[in-house]
Amino acid sequence: MNAHERGSSITRVLQIIEAVASAERPPAPQDLVQQLGIPKPSLHRLLQLLEQEQFIQTDVNHTLVPGIRSMRLSVHLWHNKYYKADREAVLADLSRKIGETCGITVPNGHFMSYTDRVQTNWPLQIYLPTGTQVPLHCTAGGKLYLSHLSAEKRKRLVAHLPLEQLTHNTHIRAEDFLAELKTVEAKAYGWDNQEFIAGMVGCAVPIYDKAGNFLAGLYTHAPVIRKNLDDLLHYLPDMQEAAEEISRIIDL
Helix, strand or coil: CCHHHHHHHHHHHHHHHHHHHHCCCCCCHHHHHHHHCCCHHHHHHHHHHHHHCCCEEECCCCCEEECHHHHHHHHHHHHCHHHHHHHHHHHHHHHHHHCCEEEEEEEECCEEEEEEEECCCCCCCCCCCCCCEEECCCCHHHHHHHHCCCHHHHHHHHHHCCCCCCCCCCCCCHHHHHHHHHHHHHHCCEEEECCCCCCEEEEEEEEECCCCCEEEEEEEEEECCCCCHHHHHCCHHHHHHHHHHHHHHHCC
């Protein structure tokens, strides 16, 4: 293989990863043939390689979705310091307005990962440092992420989630949880009413990319001794404004 052929193959690999990651619905291989103009034999060879390396995977419908290494890459990119200072400046301003800890959480497999966090100065803190992985079914960011999935994918994913009861308020029945996710979808924000940690409430709003796809959740949480859920929801307009500013900063 000469240098030109190697360059062409690398470009095609990156095009495939980008197309699968940005697709509104999981594409079939034939969709990529038409979209990218890659000959079918070459595409199948590259797809096989990418699946072996876990950058993509084939789902039950024989369509293509991002693999675990692509998911990890997205998390690592969020941790990259290039945009981190600008994001944290927005979070710090929001934290001062609310008077509580604020941060960003991104999907990471069957969990949400905290990538950015600005602590409040109150002596009483709920310590969940960056890098912490939290469940999808009982956190504001997790419910927000699930609400942005198609109804079919949402139902399939919830069916495989361990709906572990962490507090008295945690949803443990899939039917009840799916019904609440419809409400989350309609309201366009997520909430945690002492469902993850007893004595803690939280809410989250979406951060979108340029195409309007869900990218991450901007969250705040507080101990109920200081604020209840309605107190936090009062700041939704400020949170939505901050989320829009972060979207502009990353300029995706």
